[in-house]
Each structure stands twice: as structure tokens, then as C-alpha cells.
Amino acid sequence: MELLDANKSKNIRNLIVILSVVIPVAVASLFVINIKGYDFSFLPPIYAGINGLTAILLVLALVFVKQKKFKLHESVIKVCMFLSVLFLLCYVTYHMFSESTKYGDLSGNGELEANELALISSGLRMTYFLILITHIMLSVIVIPMVLFSYLHAWEGNFDKHKKWTKITWPIWFYVAVSGVIVYLMISPYYHH
Helix, strand or coil: CCCCCHHHHHHHHHHHHHHHHHHHHHHHHHHCCCCCCCCCCCHHHHHHHHHHHHHHHHHHHHHHHHCCCHHHHHHHHHHHHHHHHHHHHHHHHHHHHCCCCCCCCCCCCCCCCHHHHHHCCHHHHHHHHHHHHHHHHHHHHHHHHHHHHHHHHHCCCHHHHHHHHHHHHHHHHHHHHHHHHHHHHHHHHCCC
């Protein structure tokens, strides 16, 4: 990897800050945007699969760095970053064109009726929301963490890169794994 000069580095830092604000705002706007007439119901298992593959590759990247196979580590991290962008595009597309799915809504009418609430174990429902909330919160903060961690390596500041990744890697891994878990828990309630 060719190291960055100071001017390019400053521009990339500014871009990271902008992306770290714009991406969560764009995702949050999906709560008010819903375009009718298109069916992207095939996307949730795809983006859950992307999350699963990202988690596996993050473990592989960790193994490579521990084995001091830095070029392989770098290549796998680049794939993980590409997969994260692909995930985001699929996620945004699906939610832009689909109604929100409520956990426990067996009838698919968008409301939780008494019989549906009775079928849901409160512990399971609470577990789902705990995983979902932590997944969402950490997915917001992991964006700048991943990008700055990568930037430190790109700048050749490997001590700083290592310090950042000790925090970033477990959060990124949790976001990827919890994304799969959230999908598996909500998928019985998808209605097409």
C-alpha cells in the first residue's frame, strides 16, 4: 500500500468525518421514506449473508495479522470494507422500498395484536430488542472507527493503527454477527 502524503491524509480525514455523519442520517431518514411499487424482499437474506461473510473474514484478517501476513491481512480487510459498503447499499435499498417489520407480527398487518403478543416470549422479545439496539448504536460508531483505523495503516502509522483496531475489531465483529442474529430473529415475521 502506497503511503499517503499529509495533504491527501487531511482530505481523507475530512471525508471520514462527513461520511460518519451523512451515513447515519441517511439510514435514519429511512424511517420516513417509503417508496411503493418495488419489491426488494429478496434483500434481507442477502445482506444478512454479507454480514456473516464479513464476520468470517474479520476472523481471518485477525489470524493473518497475528501470523504477520500483513499483505493478506490488508487484502481481507479491503474485502470486508467492500462488503460493508455492499451491505449498506442493500440495507438502504430494502428499507427505502419496504415497510418496517415488527417483531412478533405473524399476521403481517403491521400491528401486534393480543394473540401475537401472547405468543411472543417476553424474554425473547427483550433479547431481540437488546441485540437490535446495541447493533444499531455500534454500527453508527464503527463507521469512523473502521475508516480511521484503515487510514492510520495507510499513513504508515502502525502503532496508532494497532491501538485503534484493538477497539475497532471487536465492535465491527459484533456488528457483523449481531446483524445475522437480528435477521434470523426477525425473518419469521417478514411478509411478502
